[in-house]
Amino acid sequence: MMIRAFQKEITLPFEWRLQHYEVVDSRGKVVAPVLDLLYDDAAKAVRYVMIEVGGAVGISGKRILMPPDLFTRAGSGQLLCEASTELIGDAPPIENAEHPTPEEEKAIFDYFEKEPYWETKELKKKKEAEKDAQAKRTADGKQQDEKPHDEPTKD
Secondary structure (H helix, E strand, O other), rough: OOEHHHHHHOOOHHHHHOOOOEEEOOOOEEEEEEEEEEEOOOOEEEEEEEEEOOOOEEEEEEEEEEEEHHHHEEEEEEEOOOOHHHHHHHHOOOOOOOOOOHHHHHHHHHHHOOOOOOHHHHHHHHHHHHHHHHHHHHHHHHHHHHOOOOOEEEE
């Protein structure tokens, strides 16, 4: 289960102490403040950076969850994001940003073209092995098709 790290006052490693930081896009434009981090208490890992875009005074904006490997600290209270403001603003909507569904999580990682956190190293190795085996079968099939066929003999 994920929890909001800032609300629960989780003691985070230095690299994740991002309260009061601003997200800056790939062009250097300030996009939004870091609202919170979704933290997986069981795995002791940050799963998402939560921001809110498009709001106005007294009106909530769109909450967006973003994979943490999109970001690097830029110093001076800024968190540099490799995505553009447009890409961030068009991110898939989340019904409940504090509890994304598995489908929403998949959509987030697909949208930002990042490897999902649930893809373990073993699973990645297995998928790569399956791809390699499929490629080999395809190559073997092509080689077989290219072999000359015996011509029929005449009696």
